[in-house]
Amino acid sequence: MRAVVYTQSGNSSVLDLVERAAADPGPGEVRVRIVRAGVNPTDWKFRSGGFGKMTFPEIVPGQDGAGVVDAVGSGVTDIAVGDRVWTMLAQHARPGGTAQELVVLPVDNVTTLPDTSSFDVGAALGVPAVTAHRALTTSEDGPDRLAPGALAGLTVLVAGGAGAVGNAAIQLARWAGAIVISTVSSDEKATLAKAAGAQHTVNYREGDPVTAIRDLAPDGVDIVVEVAPAQNLRLDLQVIRPRATIAIYSSEGGSEVALSVGQALSTNARFQWVLLYTVGRSALRAAAEDITAALADGAFGVGEEHGLPVHHYLLEQTSEAHAAVEASAVGKVLIDVCETAWP
Numbered sequence: 001m002r003a004v005v006y007t008q009s010g011n012s013s014v015l016d017l018v019e020r021a022a023a024d025p026g027p028g029e030v031r032v033r034i035v036r037a038g039v040n041p042t043d044w045k046f047r048s049g050g051f052g053k054m055t056f057p058e059i060v061p062g063q064d065g066a067g068v069v070d071a072v073g074s075g076v077t078d079i080a081v082g083d084r085v086w087t088m089l090a091q092h093a094r095p096g097g098t099a100q101e102l103v104v105l106p107v108d109n110v111t112t113l114p115d116t117s118s119f120d121v122g123a124a125l126g127v128p129a130v131t132a133h134r135a136l137t138t139s140e141d142g143p144d145r146l147a148p149g150a151l152a153g154l155t156v157l158v159a160g161g162a163g164a165v166g167n168a169a170i171q172l173a174r175w176a177g178a179i180v181i182s183t184v185s186s187d188e189k190a191t192l193a194k195a196a197g198a199q200h201t202v203n204y205r206e207g208d209p210v211t212a213i214r215d216l217a218p219d220g221v222d223i224v225v226e227v228a229p230a231q232n233l234r235l236d237l238q239v240i241r242p243r244a245t246i247a248i249y250s251s252e253g254g255s256e257v258a259l260s261v262g263q264a265l266s267t268n269a270r271f272q273w274v275l276l277y278t279v280g281r282s283a284l285r286a287a288a289e290d291i292t293a294a295l296a297d298g299a300f301g302v303g304e305e306h307g308l309p310v311h312h313y314l315l316e317q318t319s320e321a322h323a324a325v326e327a328s329a330v331g332k333v334l335i336d337v338c339e340t341a342w343p
Contacts (some may be wrong), residue, residue, distance in 0.1 A: 003100030004318040005058050009049035012319040012326070015061070022102040023072035029106050032085060034174040036123035037098040037335040038064035039318075041250075044326045045089070056095035061318070063091050066113055066122025067096030067338070075274070076107050082283055084113040086122035087128055088284065092277055096124075099318050101338055108281065113188040117295045118309055124164070124302045124332045125291060130276055132168035133287035135225045135247035136176070138272045142223060142245070143176075148288040148297070151178035154222040157213065158182045159232055161193030161201065165249060167308045169225040170196040172291070175299035178223075181216055183209060183232075189330070196307030204235075220244060223246075230254030237263045247276040290317065308332050 001022045006014040012162060025031045035342050043061045045051055066086045069079055081083065091097035096104065113122040136156065137143060143150040154205030156173045173180050174197035181200045182193040186203065190201040202212045213221070213235075220241025220342045229246075231253040236246050248271060264271075276284070294300045302308045309331030313321040318335055325333050 001101040002315060003060050004095065004315060005060055006047055007058050009047065009054060011048065011176075012044070012322040013046065015238055015319045015322065017316050017318070021335055023096070023104045025071050025076075025104050027074045027329050028107055028281065029073040029104050030069050030075060030076055030079050030110055031071040031102055031104045032065070032067045032087065033070045033102055034065045034067040034098050034109060034337040035119040037062045037337050038123040038126055039321045039325045039333040039335060040127045041325055042127060043084065043091075043097075044322045047322065055325030059091070059095050060097045060100050060103070061091060061322070062099040062335075063087075064123055064126025065087050065090060065103070065337070066119040066125075069110070070102070070256070072107075076176050079107055079110060079112070079214070084115065084119075084122070085110040086113045086125050088126045089276060099315065099335060099337070100329070101315075108285070111292055114292065114296045114297065116167070120334060121300065121302050123312075123334050124308065125226065127174070127276060129168040129300070130162040130284065130287040131165050131249050131289045132172050132225065133171060133290060134274045134276070134279055134283060135165075135249055135272070136173055136223060136290035137286075138247060138270075139223050139245035140243045140270055146172055146176045147293065149173065149177045151176035153177075155179045155181065155217045156223045156225065157221040157236075158193070158198065158218075158225045160184070160227040160252075161196060161198055162307070163227060164308065164328055166225065167196045170198050171296060171300045171306070174198075174299065175294045179217075181213060181221065183213075192307040192309075194307070195305060210235055210238045223247065228253040233259065235259055237267060237269065240267055240269060243268045245268070245270040245272050247272040247274055279309065281343070302332055310334055312336055
């Protein structure tokens with residue numbers, strides 16, 4: 001089978017397309033023929049050494065993908081050969097990610113993909129959608145699961161609604177009944193956030209965004225899905241209501257945060273840090289189930305019409321795909337691994 005690998009940290013040029021023998025699934029594992037693989041910022045950060053030294057001598061990148069199960073190990077009962085699935089955390093604590101034709105994963109890392117959802121959609125879930133789910137389900141006065149009506153009466157502020165996590169947060173929050181406000185940096189990104197389902201957008205480069213958000217949510221917002229705390233935390237504290245949650249999943253724009261203790265105390269604000277690798281199995285499984293329910297309801301999609309343009313690369317173009325994500329491509333970067341689900 002074909003696989004993209006790297007044996008040393010560095011820029012995207014360290015990625016090589018090679019031939020490797022396919023592994024067989026062990027107990028509690030399944031083997032998935034990957035049709036589409038998703039590329040996330042964490043992929044190039046791992047590859048470049050941003051998360052420390054390599055833990056395996058050879059690594060196949062890629063946490064997210066979608067395809068068809070072609071073999072199952074002993075003890076696997078809920079997933080069968082021929083099932084369409086989407087993956088999460090394929091590369092976490094393992095050397096083999098989704099940038100290969102066949103990947104062996106624990107059965108807990110795969111979830112059935114509804115027949116109505118394309119492989120493009122399935123490969124775009126994983127890191128973005130599960131992160132968004134976690135950000136929306138940790139507030140004091142909100143739900144710990146998402147379903148239609150679960151966020152009814154709540155207002156969610158999504159920072160950077162044109163990004164992959166922001167897009168997923170908008171779609172999931174709207175499915176769950178929330179009012180969604182998204183901050184954006186341009187008219188083009190406002191159009192994408194609205195296509196995802198945001199009822200309101202605020203261009204933070206124009207006028208006073210605090211006033212604009214407060215005009216839309218006079219009592220304050222209930223949940224903030226935050227991508228750039230170093231830049232936005234001061235704004236967040238001015239627009240939340242008491243006991244709101246600011247869920248922080250990235251450090252775009254800076255890794256240090258200046259916090260006004262008095263301002264935070266006055267709101268009883270909850271700061272929720274979100275990193276999928278340590279959230280726990282129960283939270284991951286809850287997210288997988290709820291996201292799949294949203295898919296079944298037709299409430300989650302990709303493409304320009306859903307606010308998330310898709311950029312396709314061939315497997316042999318994985319280095320270019322990584323470079324595109326590293327250059328902050330707007331939309332979702334996908335790798336076309338196999339032409340079809342079967343050889």
